[in-house]
Amino acid sequence: MTNVAVVGAGVMGTGVAQNLAQRGHTVVLIDRDAQTVERALARIGLNCRLSHMFGGPETDSEEVLSRITGGTDLALLADSEVVIENITENWELKSELYPGLDAAAHPDAVFVANTSAIPITRIASLTSRPERVVGVHFMNPVPMKPAVELIPGHHTTPEALERVRNLLDSMGKKAIDVNDACGFVSNRVLMLTVNEAAFLVHEGVADAETVDEVFRSCFGHPMGPLETADLIGVDTILYSVEVLHEHYADSKYRPCPLLKKMTDAGLHGRKSGQGFYRYDGSGAAVTGSRDALPAAR
Incomplete structure (x- = not known):
């Protein structure tokens, strides 16, 4: 299983972290606001307990939460093989975040931009590793949705794309390949x-x-x-x-x-x-x- 950092503990980040942990991955959930992280962890516990009521699997909330470490320091993502960014769909905020991610992450880590509209090539331009930036448009609620859009940027290598495809497969997601364009399909x-x-x-x-x-x-x-x-x-x-x-x-x-x-x-x-x-x-x-x-x- 892969060590994954999830940056942004809003609705989407919470869902991504839950899905990963339910599938056995070790997860670091990071947000600049500590209370947001606490609420996200509480929400994940509740979602796990109620999962079977909405057609999901029986889930041990304590086991899932034991795989998730929450925090506010980007240094926590240093050992992660994949970093999934889920912050607000705002270019200025992403422009501020990605240089920090670039500095804190392992040089070989792949960045996944969970965006609903911003082109992946544009996001990749904020980093020193555009060849290892991949777009994934997760659907909400993440643990319940079976498919995602998978989007390579202009510089994305086949190796980076395959690593993310394998991660998505481990999450139970069907990856639908889409070319890079604002809003995708x-x-x-x-x-x-x-x-x-x-x-x-x-x-x-x-x-x-x-x-x-x-x-x-x-x-x-x-x-x-x-x-x-x-x-x-x-x-x-x-x-x-x-x-x-x-x-x-x-x-x-x-x-x-x-x-x-x-x-x-x-x-x-x-x-x-x-x-x-x-x-x-x-x-x-x-x-x-x-x-x-x-x-x-």
């Missing part, structure tokens, strides 16, 4: 859909529940686009749309003002308890959840 399509669905609510065409019901009942989608936005994180949706808009300079990616307002208001979806819907402590939507939204205009 999934988010070039998904972010447009979610953004346009937000515009429907913003313009008063329909409320969130109605929009989602159309997609569930008419197209057989298990979740509507705005339920999906709450699962991913409304703030993450906004940042991803902004990255697409900046990169392609195409007005079709203009962010919906409602996404900006909700992000500013802290209505980030399930992780904050409110988004397009309200959520209780277990993450279940609450009746009357449309009242969670701020005024559209």
